[in-house]
Amino acid sequence: MVELVLIFHFLVIVFVLVGFPIGLKYNLRRFRIFHACVLVYISTLMVMGKPCPITILEESLRGGAVYQGSFIATWLNRIIYLEGMDAGFVVYMAVAFTVLVASSFFFKPLSRHEK
Helix, strand or coil: CHHHHHHHHHHHHHHHHHHHHHHHHHCCHHHHHHHHHHHHHHHHHHHHCCCCHHHHHHHHHHCCCCCCCCHHHHHHHHHHCCCCCCHHHHHHHHHHHHHHHHHHHHHCCCCCCCC
16 A cells, blocks of 8 residues: 555656646646646645655555565655755755746746637
């Protein structure tokens, strides 16, 4: 079960990162608004120093133990939690990315109609 949560966590991260250029290219109104809301939520949690709900679920499923699972889960864990990076830098980059996404609503306005 922990591996499924890790995969879901990874997919959320991919959505946040890849969703920006996809949203700009296709300019889908609901998609861009949803993407921006998810990003604002994640960045707010990071700035406030609160853990991600998916992380809390994962830790509760692990029972607080260090993960000793499969190869895929181990690497997903390393990617998701950015081992070796300064936590302050990660927060700074999340906020900068949020500002970039928010500014995109000005330089590429939402389409009036859903395609």
